[in-house]
Amino acid sequence: MARRKLIAGNWKMNGSVAALAELDGIAAAAAHAPGVDVAIAVPATLIAPAAQRVPALAIGAEDVHMAASGAHTGCISAEMVAAAGATFTIVGHSERRADQQESDADVKGKAAAARRAGIGAILCVGETLAERDAGDAESVVTGQIAGSLPDGAAADWLSIAYEPVWAIGTGRTPTVADVAAIHGAIRAKLAVLIGDEAVRMRLLYGGSVTPDNARELLGADDVDGALVGGASLTAAKFVPIIEAGAA
Numbered sequence: 001m002a003r004r005k006l007i008a009g010n011w012k013m014n015g016s017v018a019a020l021a022e023l024d025g026i027a028a029a030a031a032h033a034p035g036v037d038v039a040i041a042v043p044a045t046l047i048a049p050a051a052q053r054v055p056a057l058a059i060g061a062e063d064v065h066m067a068a069s070g071a072h073t074g075c076i077s078a079e080m081v082a083a084a085g086a087t088f089t090i091v092g093h094s095e096r097r098a099d100q101q102e103s104d105a106d107v108k109g110k111a112a113a114a115r116r117a118g119i120g121a122i123l124c125v126g127e128t129l130a131e132r133d134a135g136d137a138e139s140v141v142t143g144q145i146a147g148s149l150p151d152g153a154a155a156d157w158l159s160i161a162y163e164p165v166w167a168i169g170t171g172r173t174p175t176v177a178d179v180a181a182i183h184g185a186i187r188a189k190l191a192v193l194i195g196d197e198a199v200r201m202r203l204l205y206g207g208s209v210t211p212d213n214a215r216e217l218l219g220a221d222d223v224d225g226a227l228v229g230g231a232s233l234t235a236a237k238f239v240p241i242i243e244a245g246a247a
């Protein structure tokens with residue numbers, strides 16, 4: 001089945017109000033690529049100014065707490081980012097799984113929080129280099145899917161991003177065949193968990209996506225978009241990736 005491509009950016013802990021000027025060119029390119037959905041996740045402090053600056057672009061958060069409110073100093077809820085103008089959030093990014101010791105259960109709770117707040121979610125999974133070298137990539141990734149997929153998982157609000165940890169920010173990418181194999185395994189696992197809805201769910205690839213490799217990676221079987229870190233920080237690099245998604 002034909003799934004609409006989703007090209008999503010993740011600014012991580014980068015950016016400033018001045019850097020939001022990059023969103024102007026990104027929004028203009030998105031307007032000229034009507035067949036593709038474009039979204040950018042930004043640091044929490046930039047959600048409101050970004051949403052105000054480019055109302056046509058989907059602006060998202062990079063993380064949310066699972067609770068709606070409460071005694072969680074320093075945390076931000078899905079309801080709060082929604083009120084600031086976010087229409088989606090990333091959950092379970094490997095940097096948070098590693099740095100904040102987020103478990104699959106935590107990620108599942110965060111995805112459920114997004115649904116509760118009425119926003120979308122991009123749920124990230126991916127193996128480490130040691131896990132890949134041990135031949136465990138597929139079992140690790142499908143295990144993360146089983147452990148972190150929220151109740152009510154459906155394609156109209158949830159996408160999955162496969163981001164091999166060893167490919168993030170390193171300039172290394174898996175082969176197209178390797179990406180297709182893992183995406184196929186993810187979709188097969190989703191079919192077991194959510195039945196026919198698995199065919200509609202978008203599976204993004206993330207990890208060192210650039211203007212140079214985007215077209216090839218986006219052409220792999222079962223790849224329905226990209227989650228882009230470094231190359232999403234400037235229109236000069238992100239716009240060609242949007243165009244690759246539209247091709």
Ligand code: 13P
Nearest residue numbers: 010168169207208229230
């Ligand atoms: P890079 O594109 O910088 O490798 O980052 C990928 C990523 O982690 C997106 O969430």
